[in-house]
Amino acid sequence: MLWVAIIGLVATGVALALAGRRVAFLSRLATSGQPAPERLRYARENVGAEIKAQVVEVFGQKKLLKWTPSGTAHFFVMWAFFILATVYLEAYGALVQGAITGEPDFHIPLIGTWPVLGFLQDFIAVAALAGLVAFAAIRVKNSPKRLGRGSRFSGSHLGGAWLVLFMIFNVIWTLFLFRGASINTGNFPYRSGAFASELTARILPTSTLLEEIGLLLHIGVMLVFLVIVVNSKHLHIFTAPLNVLFSRRPDGLGAVPEMRSNGKVLDFEEADPEVDVFGRGKIEDTTWKGFLDFYTCTECGRCQSQCPAWNTGKPLSPKMLILDQRDHAFQVAPYLLAGDAQKDSYPQDVLALLEKPLVGEEGVIHPDVLWSCTNCGACVEQCPVDIEHIDHIIDMRRYQVMIESSFPSEAGVMLKNLENKGNPWGLPEGKRAEWIEELASREVDPIEVTMVDDKMPEDVEYLFWVGCAGALEDRARKTTKAVAELLHIAGVRFAVLGPMEACTGDPARRLGMEFVFDMLARQNIETLNEAGVRKIVATCPHCFNTLANEYPQLGGHFEVVHHTQLLAHLVEAGKLTPVTPIEEKITYHDPCFLGRHNKVYAQPRDIMATVPGVRTQEMHRCKERGFCCGAGGARMWMEERIGKRINTERVDEALTTDPDTVSTACPFCLVMLGDAINEKKNTGQAKETLEVVDVAQLLIKSVKGEPVASGPAGR
The missing domain is CATH 3.40.50 (Rossmann fold)
Incomplete structure (x- = not known):
C-alpha cells in the first residue's frame, strides 16, 4: 500500500502546484485592473444580506431552478461536489492509513460509519449521473449545428463543456469502482446504506489490487479535473460564490453604478482626462469585479436566449460580450503583467494586440454590439452567477461618448x-x-x-x-x-x-x-x-x-x-372605484424599467383585475421574462437599422393573444408599441380597433364611464 500512497501524494502535490500557479495568475490579472472598494465595503456592511444570497443563490440554486430541467440537473451535480468531498476525505484517509498500517479501512471520525452518510453519498452520485445524462440531452437538443442563432449555446466553447461532462462521469464511475472494491475487501466503512456501491461490489472480484487501482484512479481523475477546471469555463465552480458575494444588491439592475476612477467617485469639476479613467477604453480599465465576471461566466447562454437584441438579429450577445473580453484579457495578460518596461522588446503583432481598442471596427467589441443594448436587464435577471452585463456596457459607452465622441449621430441631437x-x-x-x-x-x-x-x-x-x-x-x-x-x-x-x-x-x-x-x-x-x-x-x-x-x-x-x-393602493383603499365594464380582452406589456429593474409586476395587473369586464391574457414572455419594447438604453433616440425591429417583435407576440387592447405602464412603451401596431394596421395584420393604452387610461375609463381616446399615429 506504500507505493499507492507515494503515487497518490506526489500526484496531489503536482496537481495542487499547477492549480495554484493558475490561481495566482488569475488573481494577479484581476487585481491589475481598477479597484472597486465599494464592493468590499458593501459586503462588510451587509453580512446578513450576503449570507442570504449565498444560501439562496449558491446553495439553493434559485436562479438556475427558474429553468426547471437544466436547473434541477445542475442542482444535483453541484451538490454532488459538496457531498462527495466526504468520499475524497475517505479516499485520502485510506491512502495515508494504508501506507502507515497496511489496512486502508479509514472512516471519518464520529460520522464515518453512519449508514445515512453512505446512502447520501451514493444517492447524490447517482443523481449527478442522471444530471449528466440530462445535460448531454439538453446540449444535443440545443446544438448550434441544429439551431444556429436559436441555440443558447451558440458561441460557447462547446468542446470544453463536453470535456467537463466527461470528467464528472469519470469521477462517478471511479467512485463506484473504488467503493465497490472496498466492500469486497472489507475496508468499506458503511455496513449498509450505500446501495449503488453494494450493487457495484456484486459484479467486481475481490481484489486488493483492484481496490488500490480504484483508489488511485478516483484520486487521479479528481486531480486532473482540478487542473482542467481552473483553466476552463468551469472555473465558476470556485468563483461563482465570490461573484455572488461581491455583486450589487438586491441585484445588478436598477441604478447604474457611479462613474469611478481609481476606486473613487469621479468629480467632474476636478477630473483630468489625462489622469482619470473615464469608463472603459482598454481591458486594464476593468475593475477586479469585472474580471471576476469574466472568470465566472458559465457560457450557459441564458442571457443570450433572453436578449431582445440577439432575438431580433442584432450582433449583441451578452454572453459573447463577456467572453470576448475574457478571451482578450487572457491573450494580453502575460504582457500586461510583465509591465511597461519590456514593451520595447515586443514584436509588432504583440504591440498591435496590446493597442487593440476595446470597442471599434477592429476592436474587441464591435460598435454595433455596444449600441444594440436596450438596458432591458434580461441578461442580468437570467444570469445564474450574478454577472452584471449592463455595467460592462455602460462603462464602455462612457469611454466611447466622453473620450472618443463616438456614438450614433442621431443620439448627438438628443444630447444637445x-x-x-x-x-x-x-x-x-x-x-x-x-x-x-x-x-x-x-x-x-x-x-x-x-x-x-x-x-x-x-x-x-x-x-x-x-x-x-x-x-x-x-x-x-x-x-x-x-x-x-x-x-x-x-x-x-x-x-x-x-x-x-x-x-x-x-x-x-x-x-x-x-x-x-x-x-x-x-x-x-x-x-x-x-x-x-x-x-x-x-x-x-x-x-x-x-x-x-x-x-x-x-x-x-x-x-x-x-x-x-x-x-392600485387608491383602488384597494376604496378611493377609486371602477364601475363601468370594459368588455375587452387585454394583454399587458411589462415595461423593463418598471418590471425587471424595480420588480413592479403586480400593481398594474391588480388595477386591470378590478375593472369589470376586462379579460386578461398574458403574453408568452411576461413579468421577469418580459420582452423589451426597444426604447431603453437611450435607444428611443437611435435608429434601429439591424435585424427586425424590437417593437415589431413584441407586437407580433402581443397579436398572438388576439387582444382588443394592449396595455402598458410606460410612455416609451406606449410610443414604441403604438408605432408597431400602426404599421401592422397599415398592412392589414392587426384590426383597426386595436390600440395601446396605459393602465391609468383603462382605470379612468371605468371610473368615469368614458371611452379611452386613441392617440395619433407617428412617433
Whole structure:
C-alpha cells in the first residue's frame, strides 16, 4: 500500500502546484485592473444580506431552478461536489492509513460509519449521473449545428463543456469502482446504506489490487479535473460564490453604478482626462469585479436566449460580450503583467494586440454590439452567477461618448437638446404646462392642477413628476391627464413643477454621457430640495428608476412611487372605484424599467383585475421574462437599422393573444408599441380597433364611464 500512497501524494502535490500557479495568475490579472472598494465595503456592511444570497443563490440554486430541467440537473451535480468531498476525505484517509498500517479501512471520525452518510453519498452520485445524462440531452437538443442563432449555446466553447461532462462521469464511475472494491475487501466503512456501491461490489472480484487501482484512479481523475477546471469555463465552480458575494444588491439592475476612477467617485469639476479613467477604453480599465465576471461566466447562454437584441438579429450577445473580453484579457495578460518596461522588446503583432481598442471596427467589441443594448436587464435577471452585463456596457459607452465622441449621430441631437432645453426633443420649457391648461380649460369637469411656485404647499402630499414624454409627447400626455384626474377624484393633493422640471438625465446616463446626467440630476435635486419635496409619483418608469435609485448617489433622497403603485393602493383603499365594464380582452406589456429593474409586476395587473369586464391574457414572455419594447438604453433616440425591429417583435407576440387592447405602464412603451401596431394596421395584420393604452387610461375609463381616446399615429 506504500507505493499507492507515494503515487497518490506526489500526484496531489503536482496537481495542487499547477492549480495554484493558475490561481495566482488569475488573481494577479484581476487585481491589475481598477479597484472597486465599494464592493468590499458593501459586503462588510451587509453580512446578513450576503449570507442570504449565498444560501439562496449558491446553495439553493434559485436562479438556475427558474429553468426547471437544466436547473434541477445542475442542482444535483453541484451538490454532488459538496457531498462527495466526504468520499475524497475517505479516499485520502485510506491512502495515508494504508501506507502507515497496511489496512486502508479509514472512516471519518464520529460520522464515518453512519449508514445515512453512505446512502447520501451514493444517492447524490447517482443523481449527478442522471444530471449528466440530462445535460448531454439538453446540449444535443440545443446544438448550434441544429439551431444556429436559436441555440443558447451558440458561441460557447462547446468542446470544453463536453470535456467537463466527461470528467464528472469519470469521477462517478471511479467512485463506484473504488467503493465497490472496498466492500469486497472489507475496508468499506458503511455496513449498509450505500446501495449503488453494494450493487457495484456484486459484479467486481475481490481484489486488493483492484481496490488500490480504484483508489488511485478516483484520486487521479479528481486531480486532473482540478487542473482542467481552473483553466476552463468551469472555473465558476470556485468563483461563482465570490461573484455572488461581491455583486450589487438586491441585484445588478436598477441604478447604474457611479462613474469611478481609481476606486473613487469621479468629480467632474476636478477630473483630468489625462489622469482619470473615464469608463472603459482598454481591458486594464476593468475593475477586479469585472474580471471576476469574466472568470465566472458559465457560457450557459441564458442571457443570450433572453436578449431582445440577439432575438431580433442584432450582433449583441451578452454572453459573447463577456467572453470576448475574457478571451482578450487572457491573450494580453502575460504582457500586461510583465509591465511597461519590456514593451520595447515586443514584436509588432504583440504591440498591435496590446493597442487593440476595446470597442471599434477592429476592436474587441464591435460598435454595433455596444449600441444594440436596450438596458432591458434580461441578461442580468437570467444570469445564474450574478454577472452584471449592463455595467460592462455602460462603462464602455462612457469611454466611447466622453473620450472618443463616438456614438450614433442621431443620439448627438438628443444630447444637445438635453443640454440646451432640458428635454430630448428640444422643445421650449413652456410646453411642459400645456397639458395643465388643457385640463383647466375643459368644458366638462375642468381640473386646476397646482404648480409649484417656490415651495410645495403644506397641504400637498405628492409631487407629480410628469417627465419629458408625459408632458411633451401627445400619446403620453393622455396618461398624464388620466393620472392627474384619477388623483383628483381620489382626493389626493398633488402639485407639479411645470416648466421648472427638466429631464432626469436617464437618456444621457444610459447613452454613457455621465457629465450631462450629472448636470441635469444636480439641477433637479436642487429644485426638489428647495421646494421641500419629499414624496414623488412618476408615470415614466425611467424617471421613476432614476429618481428612486440613482439620485441618492448625488444626495437626492426622496420617497418615489410609480403611478400604478399609487393607483392600485387608491383602488384597494376604496378611493377609486371602477364601475363601468370594459368588455375587452387585454394583454399587458411589462415595461423593463418598471418590471425587471424595480420588480413592479403586480400593481398594474391588480388595477386591470378590478375593472369589470376586462379579460386578461398574458403574453408568452411576461413579468421577469418580459420582452423589451426597444426604447431603453437611450435607444428611443437611435435608429434601429439591424435585424427586425424590437417593437415589431413584441407586437407580433402581443397579436398572438388576439387582444382588443394592449396595455402598458410606460410612455416609451406606449410610443414604441403604438408605432408597431400602426404599421401592422397599415398592412392589414392587426384590426383597426386595436390600440395601446396605459393602465391609468383603462382605470379612468371605468371610473368615469368614458371611452379611452386613441392617440395619433407617428412617433
